[in-house]
Amino acid sequence: MTVTADVAIVGGGVIGTAIAWRAAAAGLDVVLVDPQRDDGASLVAAGMLAPVSESIFGEEALLRLNLLAARRFPTFAAELEEHTGQHIGLRQEGTLAVAYDPGDHAALLRLTEFRRSVGLDAAELDSRAIRQLEPFLTPDVRGGALFAGDWSVDNRRYLAALRQAAQAAGVRTVPGQVTRVTSTGGQLTGAELADGTAISCGTVVVAAGWGSAGIAGLPGRLADVVRPVKGQLLRLRLPAAMPPVLSHSVRAVVRGTDVYLVPRADGELVVGATQEERGPDRTVTAGAVHDLLRDALSVLPVLSELVLAETCAGLRPGTLDNGPLAGPAGAGLLLATGHYRNGILLSAVTADAAVAWLAGQPPAAEWAPFTPDRFLAPGWPTEPRPA
Amino acid sequence: MTVTADVAIVGGGVIGTAIAWRAAAAGLDVVLVDPQRDDGASLVAAGMLAPVSESIFGEEALLRLNLLAARRFPTFAAELEEHTGQHIGLRQEGTLAVAYDPGDHAALLRLTEFRRSVGLDAAELDSRAIRQLEPFLTPDVRGGALFAGDWSVDNRRYLAALRQAAQAAGVRTVPGQVTRVTSTGGQLTGAELADGTAISCGTVVVAAGWGSAGIAGLPGRLADVVRPVKGQLLRLRLPAAMPPVLSHSVRAVVRGTDVYLVPRADGELVVGATQEERGPDRTVTAGAVHDLLRDALSVLPVLSELVLAETCAGLRPGTLDNGPLAGPAGAGLLLATGHYRNGILLSAVTADAAVAWLAGQPPAAEWAPFTPDRFLAPGWPTEPRPA
DSSP states (O other), X not given: OEEEEEEEEEOOSHHHHHHHHXXXXXXXXXXXXXXXXXXXXXXXXXXXXXXXXXXXXXXXXHHHHHHHHHHHHXXXXXXXXXXXOOOOOXXXXXXXXXXXXHHHHHHHHHHHHHHHHTTOOEEEEEHHHHHHHOTTSOTTXXXXXXXXXXXXXXXXXXXHHHHHHHHHTTOEEEESOEEEEEEETTEEEEEEETTSOEEEEEEEEEOOGGGGGXXXXXXXXXXXXXXXXXXXXXXXXXXXXXXXXXXXXXXXXXXTEEXXXXXXXXXXXXXXXXXXXXXXXXXXXXXXXXXXXXXXXXXXXXXXXXXXXXXXXXXXXXOTTSSOEEEEOSTTEEEEEOOGGGHHHHHHHHHHHHHHHHTTOOOOGGGGGGOGGGTXXXXXOOOOOXX | OEEEEEEEEEOOXXXXXXXXXXXXXXXXXXXXXXXXXXXXXXXXXXXXXXXXXXXXXXXXXXXXXXXXXXXXXXXXXXXXXXXXOOOOOOBXXXXXXXXXXXXXXXXXXXXXXXXXXXXXXXXXXXXXXXHHXXXXXXXXXXXXXXXXXXXXXXXXXXXXXHHHXXXXXXXXXXXXXXXXXXXXXXXXXXXXXXXXXXXXXXXEEEOOGXXXXXXXXXXXXXXXXXXXXXXXXXXXXXXXXXXXSOSSEEEEEETTEEEEEEEOTTSEEEEEOOOBOOSSOOOOBHHHHHHHHHHHHHHOGGGGGSEEEEEEEEEXXXXXTSSOEEEEOSTTEEEEEOOGXXXXXXXXXXXXXXXXXXXXXXXXXXXXXXXXXXXXXXXXXXXXOOO
């Protein structure tokens, strides 16, 4: 069977689905190839929109892109909610960063100072002020900061709404796994699925997260550039009749380790996340669940009464410089992968940029440092490296 | 719809199903009413057969019953395996009790001394001998004991095999929930299900665990005598290519708290269990999972690498004296509930006793202290107390 389209998008996470929606809304005939797995990075994520608390020394270009993304997200979300009638749980209370012991506090103060030095909204708070904002946090918390510009969204509701919007805009979804892209004379012409389905199209958009590295026929070195970074998370729920225990997202440094707690209006509380370099391993381990619970309980003792509803593990698409890999990578090929820890945040501006690229127009200037040519020489077909 | 039978058994856990199998094998026409829930105490259990390490001061009658049960279990299991062709994972390596800190060690030594004083096989071991038996245990373990008479079985395989044997012996299973038993003139005549099905029979055997207390029409005070004692457990799995980390069941006392680790031949490792007086609450809580992992990791650090495959919670049927409630409780009524922490262990001898009672014969003498009349005045119908 052969499917034809203007654009074939590979990957049904928030990046691929957001691009599909916006490209179809811009008038293109779009096919979305979606493996429909329930442990994709978009579904495992916590949904933080955190340009400020993800910013670290030396990643100023990524910070500028993330800030663009945060400015864009609310209008994109509002349009999505209007198109679909769904609520996606955008919360703009800000994020509270807290430190557990004196060493944690010193480290957090240094980061807060850096964030202020680059113009970010980062208000230092003492222990008393923190507990006024979040009374259930332990009195042991040494101090912290409020990052008003860091928000969150319910990533699962968000992806579900994107899928609905894409379908309503005319996107055709093909369930399955792309195994290779096809080309003729230096021009990419389509893709092949594991079940034998062929797709014939003018442009292939590769937005398959870490899985992008396993697609044959792409420019060489992609498997050297995009790697899986395992993250384990917990989804907790308030038991019946318990009022919310947090109103802000909380990022805690506990004895040198980072843990975050992201509350939802529906009573869910997401606790994450590990950062593990273990290749494509997706198992939930006893040690990770213990450590996440231990650190979360250290700052929020009442968490012991919450229901542990789900443990999950996903693979973020990490890159050599922690920035995404987005833009044209040869005739008929657009890459949109490598979003690492910022995939939910970057999804809206990645869709904007992809629509621009598909129309032959330049995207926002913040994308310039993140084009594929910083790592990849153009030209194919080539085979990916064996894993 | 009305179903008729010689005997109607209420409850599809190991107690009810073992009775059903043996009663049908003895020639009775048996109906088994099974709510078929996946969180029944028989499925949540770890499968320990632990007369020795469950024995405590003051429960000598229960110890005698548990020892009878342990002697009986292997022949019962062998017959079950022969009838069904299933392996149920009986392991007879013995159980290693270990103590984490000096206070734990003192407590364990006192219990070991008691167990020896009543004639049980309880060999004290020092830290070095323990690690020769189980090299992955932490060198911090202070000492312990080997209880050669404490074994384990894969409780889920065991229940599955019992169901198969019962069916092969002619037991008819009716899915559903018994809401009341019915009687005429002081003689019990049957039962009614939530879906309206009526059962007409000569004897009703109530083996519904804690749920027995919610059945209307039973002798008064049952709801005062049988209560739910919540237990939370974890099921871990060895990751691919990891060899077994334990060969014995291990019961550890860690800073005053008991935790057990029960290995299976197929790579499963069960970690349990909490003892919570919370009424009929079956939620898995963050605090319990944390505490179980913390204590298990304290004695077996390599456990951090194991896959956390499942978290579960069940309700044991506890009684006022921790012993079962088994035997005739009026014309046409047999009780077989209240097995608390020893349901798997006691299932075989409960089936033996039930078959004897159904035939009007006396069971083993060890049952004498556990008849219903120690708590319940005969006579019905009465209503259970509101929960």
